[in-house]
Ligand SMILES: C[C@@H](O)[C@H](NC(=O)OP(=O)(O)OC[C@H]1O[C@@H](n2cnc3c(N)ncnc32)[C@H](O)[C@@H]1O)C(=O)O
């Protein structure tokens with residue numbers, strides 16, 4: 001990026017009417033923000049857009065004045081090189097105000113317009129301030145919650161909320177108890193005096209859901225459980241869920257860098273958990289300084305500068321806003337060739353997670369060699385492999401980032417479920433390892449060693465089709481695998497074994513079956529260079545055995561823009 005670039009950024013997707021100047025030469029970011037504060041309840045889209053209408057001209061005016069004062073060139077030249085604005089996702093009425101302001105300004109100044117995806121900006125600001133090359137990003141914001149990682153020219157959504165965003169979920173709880181918006185900081189404060197009470201915990205592969213835990217939290221409060229205990233436990237469970245899926249994403253992609261973005265990133269407990277998880281697996285963690293976490297125009301200006309330098313500007317007639325703009329829709333034009341060649345690589349990731357990672361054949365992605373004894377660290381467990389003895393010992397070790405009571409509950413539950421569902425699946429004709437021992441209190445399983453390598457290191461349409469059939473068989477028998485990724489399938493010639501049933505459960509809901517298939521689909525997208533034929537093969541396999549309605553629902557799940565307004 002040329003060092004002399006100066007960009008004026010505008011943000012206004014929901015509550016923050018914000019403008020910023022980014023100067024690439026000095027790396028200075030100056031931000032002016034005027035926050036919308038609802039008088040009661042949550043964010044009202046109409047009120048919020050009225051706020052944008054009133055406040056955007058002011059904040060932009062102040063930044064423009066600052067840009068003029070600090071401009072070196074002749075007065076006849078524009079004081080910035082381009083105007084960048086948030087195109088979405090966000091509330092339609094707010095986005096339209098911002099879009100109109102940005103277009104007008106670019107015309108008056110006679111500089112190009114840059115259209116920024118707000119979620120990608122939450123990620124890129126962390127990459128910018130950390131200097132990390134290819135991190136996994138956890139976006140923990142109000143209206144969203146998802147995990148992103150770069151692969152082949154796009155930010156892929158590895159996992160996301162299946163219902164509301166994380167901040168909005170917390171804000172709904174605080175509305176229920178009568179606290180003013182935004183609720184997140186108040187929950188953090190109250191949690192300091194709380195004790196742990198049991199609440200639901202829902203992760204599905206790298207996806208997660210907040211609706212169950214939120215209704216349970218409201219119910220506990222209504223039953224008279226002290227509000228500080230509910231707040232404390234809400235934080236413990238929700239943030240453990242986010243930390244767990246982040247660890248799974250690091251494990252799956254092989255990345256050893258994690259960045260945090262979004263307003264909930266202000267929360268010290270969330271940051272503490274993520275830092276501890278990363279430290280334990282030898283990964284680096286970065287949270288940008290507070291002013292870059294919640295919505296702000298600084299992140300829009302910084303990404304705007306990268307896009308501008310790459311020639312990624314917008315013609316006026318193409319500059320419409322998009323309330324459902326997903327991060328994976330954005331062609332990533334600003335990451336140079338050298339960065340692209342260091343794409344997240346499934347093979348090297350696999351290798352990094354193995355404690356004998358120095359061996360060159362692993363770096364080449366051969367997976368676990370049948371002739372070798374070794375230890376593998378998955379996202380959850382430590383697995384001792386004895387291929388010669390035909391045996392595997394899997395231990396779910398304590399995760400110190402989560403509350404001991406929750407940790408013990410999850411490890412026990414998952415060990416029991418893994419034992420039960422592994423056997424049930426085999427009875428349904430799905431190849432799985434034979435179980436030889438279970439120790440619930442130690443959270444330890446002894447299983448048969450199966451396959452020659454992970455599917456991730458040996459992707460083929462035939463094998464993936466087989467996995468599609470296997471999943472359909474489980475669903476027909478009334479349960480889901482829960483985490484069917486390319487690393488939880490072992491292959492041997494053309495035979496595919498399913499392993500790691502710890503996140504499985506019994507269910508007769510089409511939605512759950514579709515989600516199971518969706519998790520597999522996402523892992524294909526996240527790990528294969530050319531995922532399309534494989535995705536097709538998975539569906540074909542499922543169709544051979546399973547219920548067409550599940551595939552129809554999968555289509556809905558995929559098409560669902562998960563941005564939900566707060567009203
Ligand atoms: C699309 C865009 O408009 C949206 N923006 C957004 O949601 O604002 P953001 O600034 O990223 O996050 C606000 C949320 O962040 C929560 N929050 C702020 N401080 C918090 C804290 N200390 N602990 C927990 N939550 C906190 C608030 O309660 C609120 O729900 C988004 O990025 O999803």
Ligand SMILES: Nc1ncnc2c1ncn2[C@@H]1O[C@H](COP(=O)(O)OP(=O)(O)OP(=O)(O)O)[C@@H](O)[C@H]1O
Pocket residue numbers: 248251368376377378379380381382383385392394433447448449450451454487488490499500
């Ligand atoms: N029965 C088995 N036979 C052969 N290899 C196995 C077996 N069980 C596990 N492995 C190997 O160990 C790795 C980790 O195992 P597993 O997925 O059960 O652990 P985990 O911690 O739950 O992992 P994650 O949550 O990352 O999927 C697998 O990807 C596979 O390579």
Ligand SMILES: [Fe+2]
Pocket residue numbers: 118122141142262263294295
């Ligand atoms: Fe945001």
